[in-house]
Amino acid sequence: MERKIIKDKTAGEKLKIICGECRIxxxxxxxxxxxxxxDEDNFGSVKSYQIVQCQNCDSLCFRSEYADSxxxxxxxxxxxxxxWTQVDIFPHRTAGRFKIKDSFLLPIGVRQAYDELIDAMNAGQRILAGLGIRVVVESICVDLNAEGDSLYKKINDLSLKKAITQVDASILHKLRSLGNAxxxxxxPSSAExxxxxxxxxxxxLLGTYIHPRLAQSVFKDSK
Ligand SMILES: [Zn+2]
Structure with a gap:
């Protein structure tokens, strides 16, 4: 087997891909x-590791492309x-799901779960995404000190404490069953x-964490 690493063989090439910041x-x-x-006797392959830049907003991301004989x-x-070639882009964005604005304001435990959920969604991992939704719901319960020995009881407790509305609670119960499956x-849950x-x-997440925190900083002088 012969291996050669070549530098900048594809530098300067133009590509159309979804930009993580422009979102199109x-x-x-x-x-x-x-x-x-x-290079082998009956086989050859090329994997290209590329740093690419959006020509509209200048943001950078990583792209790899693989092809063999x-x-x-x-x-x-x-x-x-x-x-055919196998193309991967990091961070993943194939499904075009982008993080909510200001997600850095989320409490750390909730944010970690949410970040991994977005990755699973965008990588098309539907079983893991279904689980991830349940994990995010559980992380919200932990953060808001929900009481109960099951997720079912914790969601009801949040609703009793008025940390979330009754409508939110009934929706969370549906998400809980999605995670159970x-x-x-x-x-796998369906894409829809x-x-x-x-x-x-x-x-x-917006209603519980992000909007209240933004309101605090934007309206800090008013009562
Ligand atoms: Zn861009």
Whole structure:
């Protein structure tokens, strides 16, 4: 086996990818790259590791692209061979789910759970995302000192203490059952269920943590 590392083979290439800051597809340029090229008797592969920059907002992200001599397949519909490459972008953004604004204001435990949930969502890991939603709900219960020996009782306790509304509580119970299916049956939630669940979780995070903290800093002089 022969391995060669080549520098900047793809530097200067232009790509259209979703920008993590602009939140839409934007033109990106490869600033610098390293290509890991492997040559064997009957096999060759190239993996490119690239730092790319959005041409609209200048933000940077990491992209990798892999192809080998076997990465082509037969398309029975056209009767032709086609080539494919495996592309990864970090942080993940394939599903186009972005963190809520000002998520740094979340308490640390809630924020860690929420960050991992976004990663699972965007990597298309639907079982883990279903679990992650439950973990975020549990982390909110811990932060708000909910009492009870089960998540069911904790959610009811939050509603009794008026930390969340009754409507929020009934929605949290639905999310709890989504997480149960993920945990006990390894059953992936549908993309629609997860999308709605994420909207609900984010609405709750905004109302419970972020808006009150922003209000404090924006209206600090008024009573
Ligand atoms: Zn951008």
């Amino acid at each position: 597809a934007q033109k990106h340029v490869v600033l610098t790259s390293l290509e890991d090229c492997i 076997e990465s082509h397949a037969y398309d029975p519909e056209t009767g032709e061979d086609f080539e 993920s945990a006990h049956e390894a059953k 269920q997860l999308d709605l669940a994420m909207n609900v979780v984010e609405h709750l």
